[in-house]
Amino acid sequence: MTKILLAEDEDSVRSFLTRALQRAGYDVISCPDGDTAIEALDNGPFDLLLTDIVMPGADGIEVAKIASQRQPGLKIMFITGFAAVALNAQKASPEAKVLEKPVHLREIVTEVERLIAA
Template identity: 70%
Template sequence: MAHILLAEDDGSLRGFLARALERAGHTVVVCENGDEAVAALEDGHYDLLLTDIVMPGADGIEVARLAALKQPGLRIMFITGFAAVALTAAQAAPQAKVLSKPVHLREIVSEVERMIAA
């Protein structure tokens, strides 16, 4: 079981992701934007950051940068609907996994499991 920080501004997707991850046995802290995620980093230790890239407030790349400073070795997974942004994320955090929307919930849960197991 992992402790996951989830940052996603789309309410429907955020709910689907949180429920799928919780059903898989993980604890999920849910944030609706990057600023909430940055604040949540102060409140706990996480095994994985799962973040959208394009969001209000701090974007996912900034959240990941701050998270990596606070928790070196934190696993990071980006999800985005923008191909150009995905390339930027991959360059900014080469150790991170980048998934492009639309993505199936099973794929996200499987990738999370792989990253946690690594």
């Protein structure tokens, strides 16, 4: 089963994403912030890191850097509500997918499916 590490600090968004991805057949480990996501990397390996960028503690870019060091080849998808932050994420991880909020849950699931299949 495909394993996803999800880091999202907004409780409702994290809950919706977790349920949508689980319904799509993914094993999801969800974390309320970047620091917790870094700790959760020990529960890998993961197929995908899906992370918000702006979070308390370690931000999504930092989580992605650490995750990529620990698990080279890990697929990464960022979600953010800030356009300027999206540009920074794309520069930091050019191979990552960046989605800007608001984004429909079905769109996220579709993009996750595409990224996993690539």
